Amino acid sequence: MTSGKQKITWAVIAVLVLLYALFPVASILSTSFKSPSDLTSGKFLPSSGAGTLDNYKQILVGDAQGLFLSALRNSIGIALIATFIAVVLATLCAYAIARLDFPGKKVVLTTALAVSIFPVISIVTPLFNLWRNIGLYDTWPGLIIPYLSLTLPISIWTLAAFFRQIPWELEQAAQVDGATTWQAFRKAIVPLAAPGVFTTAIIAFFIAWNDFVYGISLTSTETARTVPAALAFFTGASQFEAPTGAISAAAIIVTIPVVLLVLLFQRQIVSGLTQGAVKG
Amino acid sequence: MAAITLNNIVKKYGDGFPAVNDVSIDIADGEFVILVGPSGCGKSTILRMIVGLEDITSGELLIDGERSNDKAPRDRNLAMVFQNYALYPHLTVFENIAFPLRLAKGKHKEEDVQKLVTEAATMLELTDHLQRKPANLSGGQRQRVAMGRAIVRQADAFLFDEPLSNLDAKLRGQMRSEISQMQRRLATTSVYVTHDQTEAMTLGDRVAVLKKGELQQIASPRELYEQPVNLFVAGFIGSPSMNFLPASLEGNTLKTTLGNIEISPEKAAKGKDLPVLLVGVRPEFFEDASLVEEHKLQYGSTFTAELTHTEWLGNEQYGYINFDPAPEVREMLNSLARDMDADELRPQVVVTLDAASKIRGGRPADLWLDTRRLHLFDPKTGENLTLDAAEGARLTEEANAERAEEIESARQEA
Numbered sequence: 001m002t003s004g005k006q007k008i009t010w011a012v013i014a015v016l017v018l019l020y021a022l023f024p025v026a027s028i029l030s031t032s033f034k035s036p037s038d039l040t041s042g043k044f045l046p047s048s049g050a051g052t053l054d055n056y057k058q059i060l061v062g063d064a065q066g067l068f069l070s071a072l073r074n075s076i077g078i079a080l081i082a083t084f085i086a087v088v089l090a091t092l093c094a095y096a097i098a099r100l101d102f103p104g105k106k107v108v109l110t111t112a113l114a115v116s117i118f119p120v121i122s123i124v125t126p127l128f129n130l131w132r133n134i135g136l137y138d139t140w141p142g143l144i145i146p147y148l149s150l151t152l153p154i155s156i157w158t159l160a161a162f163f164r165q166i167p168w169e170l171e172q173a174a175q176v177d178g179a180t181t182w183q184a185f186r187k188a189i190v191p192l193a194a195p196g197v198f199t200t201a202i203i204a205f206f207i208a209w210n211d212f213v214y215g216i217s218l219t220s221t222e223t224a225r226t227v228p229a230a231l232a233f234f235t236g237a238s239q240f241e242a243p244t245g246a247i248s249a250a251a252i253i254v255t256i257p258v259v260l261l262v263l264l265f266q267r268q269i270v271s272g273l274t275q276g277a278v279k280g
Numbered sequence: 281m282a283a284i285t286l287n288n289i290v291k292k293y294g295d296g297f298p299a300v301n302d303v304s305i306d307i308a309d310g311e312f313v314i315l316v317g318p319s320g321c322g323k324s325t326i327l328r329m330i331v332g333l334e335d336i337t338s339g340e341l342l343i344d345g346e347r348s349n350d351k352a353p354r355d356r357n358l359a360m361v362f363q364n365y366a367l368y369p370h371l372t373v374f375e376n377i378a379f380p381l382r383l384a385k386g387k388h389k390e391e392d393v394q395k396l397v398t399e400a401a402t403m404l405e406l407t408d409h410l411q412r413k414p415a416n417l418s419g420g421q422r423q424r425v426a427m428g429r430a431i432v433r434q435a436d437a438f439l440f441d442e443p444l445s446n447l448d449a450k451l452r453g454q455m456r457s458e459i460s461q462m463q464r465r466l467a468t469t470s471v472y473v474t475h476d477q478t479e480a481m482t483l484g485d486r487v488a489v490l491k492k493g494e495l496q497q498i499a500s501p502r503e504l505y506e507q508p509v510n511l512f513v514a515g516f517i518g519s520p521s522m523n524f525l526p527a528s529l530e531g532n533t534l535k536t537t538l539g540n541i542e543i544s545p546e547k548a549a550k551g552k553d554l555p556v557l558l559v560g561v562r563p564e565f566f567e568d569a570s571l572v573e574e575h576k577l578q579y580g581s582t583f584t585a586e587l588t589h590t591e592w593l594g595n596e597q598y599g600y601i602n603f604d605p606a607p608e609v610r611e612m613l614n615s616l617a618r619d620m621d622a623d624e625l626r627p628q629v630v631v632t633l634d635a636a637s638k639i640r641g642g643r644p645a646d647l648w649l650d651t652r653r654l655h656l657f658d659p660k661t662g663e664n665l666t667l668d669a670a671e672g673a674r675l676t677e678e679a680n681a682e683r684a685e686e687i688e689s690a691r692q693e694a
Contacts, residue, residue: 173366
């Protein structure tokens, strides 16, 4: 049992980690409210006290609007589609891996692992050439397909691990209770698998949402460019002005969905949901 | 209500190894049959084949006279209680119990569901917990929910797969008597798998002892205890288990390491052809010779032995006598112990003595042995040479009569 002293130690460590992790976010947040002249002031907070909303205006309704809003639309669309496909495929795959004994089961898992550790940057150039030749360059599918290569392996691994923990006795119990195979799956297994699928979906979404390398390499216009890539195309009001404020504002805006997702699905990611199903 | 018949059931897994080999059991309507055996003897597999979760490789399964080998579990109308309860964690206790009723769409109106679930819950004392989730219940309560789910739908038979093995000892005893009373009240055919022989002896009308997928003996608990067909059944049933002493026969005298034991000519006649015999003696056949009443002494044989130590338990005491068997006998005893899932069998004899006995370890003591009930076994085949089949049949007949009477009186009460 933790004594009072241990508790204090852990609290101190937790605070240090929090500071380390959240300081950059706080810094970006404060920068997003700074005026261009304020950027080099060396102070943490905007000097004008309340700060300015100019940066947000610039990207949402001002000069950078076209660049940012279309990128936001692309990001949301591409990340959602990639997540959806990855989760559906991974669910089927992981269900098979967890439930069935078939030859090549190990191969599927190792291949998935190998793909996920393959350095992204090394396949960008061939993909760039291939996509230009077959007409996928600068399109949504042109990004969704490579994103699947990032999201599928991790989805398969997390879901397979999750499905293995589900007590399959429940499915059998349901069958004895009078359920068909499909009813047993839907009424006994799906409610238990849902949290795992949600968790996986969130992880997959983040991966697709945060990607920069594919986003910048495989797009050239606003038709498919995602937010992380679009940030690199921001320009200041003049040649001599850095677009730091606008980039910070955009960074804050793209962080919001991530935070929202976690808050929304926090309840779904209750690890203890399966407790009580079998012996406790 | 249904009778279940297993005809030469075989279960082979992918590697061709028969997990269940040629098992035939007739389970009468309303009967409570226990499948017992060490782990890996195929008892759970048999249960899962009856309920339909496991395919039957060959043989025939009849439920109520109808061949059911290839029926889906849901078409067999059997209810099963799983070892780990298998409750649906996302449903409340009420919905867990109502689950089978809800699956049978259109059959039950909402009021019926309410009524049936409430009835079952009242019977199992779960009324206060109906709105809770399984995760918030204690082990015993979860067990009762699992039973509620089984009894709510008036299934043809109940199948229990080691339902009490996850409970602590006290609760186990309580649930055991609840299951027993419930079965008598409902008079539903039940098959119960366990490795706990207290459960086997107390619950079952008949007990089937299995070893390595083969049925050894199926009989009433008393017949198993008093007339075991072979070494395995004799050693498996009873606690502390039966002692096996190597002996050779000269006339009517068994020469054992404990001394000479006089036996009746009828018993001696059955073992006279073998050079070495195993004498099966239950611990309670022994007694402190000084405490045996005069008129009983003639039914047994008195000898002197030195106990290593004694254990006083209040109502009785156990004494231990070490002996040194010949290597081939030792090997036999060890392989028997392995069959029974035990560690290496120490070559020692356990004797049960009266609590008042003053016999202590380290001193020679006079012990009396009731020779009427001992059995002689063939060490090679394990067969019981002194098996009295007629007596065994009589014991099982007696148990059947008792069961019929109990069911009748339970019905009248209801």
